[in-house]
Structure formats: structure tokens, C-alpha cells
Amino acid sequence: MNRTYELMFIVRPDMVEEDQDKLISTLQSAVTSSGGQVKNVERMGKRRLAYTVRKFHDGIYVLLTVEGSGGLIHELERRLRVTEPVIKFLTVRIDEEQKRLEKIKAIRDARRKASPAPAASEAAGEAPAVTA
């Protein structure tokens, strides 16, 4: 059962680049060892936090897109919880949302292709009615 998740976490602002790399690569190896796949790694850089977290006002945001099972996510979250420099994390399941968006997009594309003319005539028909 493979699902797509977005794993966003915040590490403390004074963490050096190498340590971040190390942390990300350990997470990646954890993912691959349990049959998952890391689709994307995005470092969103240092940002100001909306509220204080563990006495920090800023944090370095990292976003991982992971494909895998729920057990894998459980393991990743456990790791993040015990990793000291990680101050906050959030996992969001995104595959269903993606599916929904694709569906809507497909419908829209089909509609656009099928009927550019009727839409125009409809608009033309509407205009006089408003002025009348």
C-alpha cells in the first residue's frame, strides 16, 4: 500500500549545513531501507516562526516528499521525534488531494476543448439581458 506523503520539519536555526545534509541522508536511507522512495527534497531555508517553538524564533524548514507505507511514516516520525535538532514536524498525506486535482484538471481541459464556442455565445446572450 503505497501512499505519497509530505514530510515537513523544522530544525533549529543554528544547525550547520553539513549536519542538515547528514540528517536528510539518514532519513533518506531509512526510507529506502523500508521499501519507500524519496521523491523530492526541498530546503525552504530559514524562516521566521509564527510563534516560539522551544525558545526559537526562527527555524530552517525542510520538505521531503516520500512515497511509502504508513509504517514507514511511523518510523520516520519516531526518528524525527528523537532527533534533538528537529524542533517541529508535520506529515501530510497528499496522494488523494493530487488525484482530486488531476481529476478536476482533466475535466476542465475536456470542457475547454469541447466547447469554446458555446461559452462565447452564452456570454453574448447574457449581455443584452443585463442591459435590458
Add this chain to the structure above:
Amino acid sequence: MAEETRTAPAAEAPSGDRPDRGERRPPRPGGGRGEGGPGGRKYFRRKKVCKFCVEKIEAINYKDIRLLAQFVAESGKIVPRRLTGVCTPHQRRLSTAIKQARNIALLPFAGRAS
């Protein structure tokens, strides 16, 4: 309450004297409510429309803070549907996204993001 605000174009009393209208907030998306105008009775309140339906925004993501911040009051609260005009399905997605953003410290739970 919601029905009252969105329909009833001319028959309603001028806005401003009702408790939920008293506070002034920064301009609201899809608002179009504006001030009551001097001739309150004749003032036609434009029907509010859902920003997401009009602009065909389908993805309401917790990372899109700029979008979400439009629907969060200064106090950090989610602005109710009756004030913004967002339709129910979109408001539902919106509130989930705002809550997720709060969880990861992108938006504040209370007060200004500072």
C-alpha cells in the same frame, strides 16, 4: 445569519449597527460589502462570491501562506464564511489548510505572526 447577510439586498437596515459588523478588519477577499452608504435603505449589497470558485483556485495548500493569510484575521482567527463569502466546500479545505499551517508554525495560533 448567513442567509441574512448575503441575500436581502434592499430591505435590510444599513450595516454597521449589528454586533458582528462593528469591528473593522483589513480588506476581505470576495468581500464587496463596503460601507453602508448614506442612504442605507437603497444601498444594494453586492452578493459575495467565493474567491476560490471565481478564480478557479483548486489547490488550497498549507504551504501557500500568502493565500491563507487573507482568510486569517489579525488575531489569528479564521475569518468566518459569512464575512468572506467563501463557499462551504472551500471553507472546509481552507480551514484544514490553515490548521496545518498553524501546526508547522507558518501561521500563528493567536496574535500576529512576528
